[in-house]
Amino acid sequence: MTGKHSLRDIEQAEKKPLWQRLGWLAMIWAGSVGALFIVASLMRMFMSAAGLSTP
Known part of the structure; x- marks a missing residue:
């Protein structure tokens, strides 16, 4: 397999319901x-520990 999707795979994915495709999109967005x-909170915590804080 070359890693490319066949036309049949693409057509199969397009047959899935719109709510299911939008659900995946929403889950990926919420995860990101x-x-x-989490990353911003950790950075803020480390900056506060180093003595850098906002008034």
Whole structure:
């Protein structure tokens, strides 16, 4: 297998319901926002521990 999707695979994916495709999109978006929140919180915690804080 060359790693490319065949036309049949693409047609199969397009047959899935719209709510299911949008659900995956929403889950990926929520996961990325959550990961960004965790990284930002950790950075803020480390900066506060180093004595860098906002008034």
